[in-house]
Amino acid sequence: MAMVATKTAATTKTVRRDNFLPANISLQVILLNRQTMEEKKEDSRKVVIELQNVKRYFKVGDETVKALRGVSFKIYEGEFVTIMGTSGSGKSTLLNQLGCLDTPTSGEYFLDGTPVRKMSKSQRAKLRNRKIGFVFQNYNLLPKTTAVENVELPLMYNKKYNAAQRREAAIKALQAVGLGDRLEHKSNQMSGGQMQRVAIARALVNDPAVVLADEATGNLDTRTSFEMLVLFQELYHQGRTIIFVTHNPDIAKYSSRNINLRDGKIREDVVNDNILSAADALASLPAPQDD
Ligand SMILES: Nc1ncnc2c1ncn2[C@@H]1O[C@H](COP(=O)(O)OP(=O)(O)OP(=O)(O)O)[C@@H](O)[C@H]1O
Numbered sequence: 001m002a003m004v005a006t007k008t009a010a011t012t013k014t015v016r017r018d019n020f021l022p023a024n025i026s027l028q029v030i031l032l033n034r035q036t037m038e039e040k041k042e043d044s045r046k047v048v049i050e051l052q053n054v055k056r057y058f059k060v061g062d063e064t065v066k067a068l069r070g071v072s073f074k075i076y077e078g079e080f081v082t083i084m085g086t087s088g089s090g091k092s093t094l095l096n097q098l099g100c101l102d103t104p105t106s107g108e109y110f111l112d113g114t115p116v117r118k119m120s121k122s123q124r125a126k127l128r129n130r131k132i133g134f135v136f137q138n139y140n141l142l143p144k145t146t147a148v149e150n151v152e153l154p155l156m157y158n159k160k161y162n163a164a165q166r167r168e169a170a171i172k173a174l175q176a177v178g179l180g181d182r183l184e185h186k187s188n189q190m191s192g193g194q195m196q197r198v199a200i201a202r203a204l205v206n207d208p209a210v211v212l213a214d215e216a217t218g219n220l221d222t223r224t225s226f227e228m229l230v231l232f233q234e235l236y237h238q239g240r241t242i243i244f245v246t247h248n249p250d251i252a253k254y255s256s257r258n259i260n261l262r263d264g265k266i267r268e269d270v271v272n273d274n275i276l277s278a279a280d281a282l283a284s285l286p287a288p289q290d291d
């Protein structure tokens with residue numbers, strides 16, 4: 001409605017100007033108006049992550065390893081971004097920046113609008129706990145601890161939750177990843193896929209601004225990997241913001257955008273207009289052998 005009103009006002013203004021301005025100037029006004037509207041449309045997406053010329057150098061003896069050599073991008077709310085690149089291209093270093101686990105040598109990082117670089121370690125830890133859900137290749141679950149207890153963990157630092165509310169939130173998160181029937185199973189009593197589901201539930205329980213996954217399908221067989229991708233795509237469809245770091249170029253077919261790193265720089269950053277369905281891919285896999 002507001003858009004229509006603005007448009008009408010703009011048209012009226014242009015028509016009025018037509019009376020006493022040369023035709024080419026009124027055309028410029030229209031073009032300028034259109035440009036501003038397009039910029040507004042672009043701005044209306046919420047930026048969850050912004051990197052500005054982030055560099056990360058490591059001193060090793062007399063040498064300086066330039067792991068990130070000026071990386072800039074914005075990630076918008078609701079994107080499912082894969083980050084790829086060959087071994088040594090800087091993926092883990094980048095993920096450590098995004099996850100507030102490390103500080104850049106130079107450049108700025110804004111997480112959900114908050115500048116991260118000048119924060120103290122404890123401020124960063126708090127921000128990380130509230131804003132980021134991590135999913136790791138090796139699940140990082142507490143051993144011999146039940147699914148519910150593992151998922152409750154990020155809420156321990158959140159004063160808004162008492163014990164009963166923590167448990168309730170954890171059970172809900174586990175049900176959402178299809179583990180409602182494994183609540184009291186311990187980490188060592190579950191399969192890899194189930195453990196990764198627990199890890200995803202743990203990543204989501206705090207309702208983070210972004211989910212960061214590091215090779216989240218790296219330890220899983222093909223079928224289980226696709227099951228995880230189905231889950232990530234469901235989260236994407238629910239509007240979650242996901243960053244998924246991986247070696248596997250096939251995974252980019254299922255994400256909405258792919259950033260490719262090489263030698264610590266962005267080589268390619270492309271939006272995927274043809275996102276394949278992981279559910280379809282899973283359905284077309286040969287049936288598991290039942291012997
Ligand atoms: N703590 C460190 N100290 C020194 N050099 C480092 C450190 N961490 C990473 N590097 C170097 O930075 C570069 C990028 O490493 P990074 O771990 O980010 O690569 P990657 O893309 O994650 O590789 P992989 O796919 O093998 O995990 C490499 O050359 C690596 O040797």
Ligand SMILES: [Mg+2]
Nearest residue numbers: 088091092093
């Ligand atoms: Mg790595």
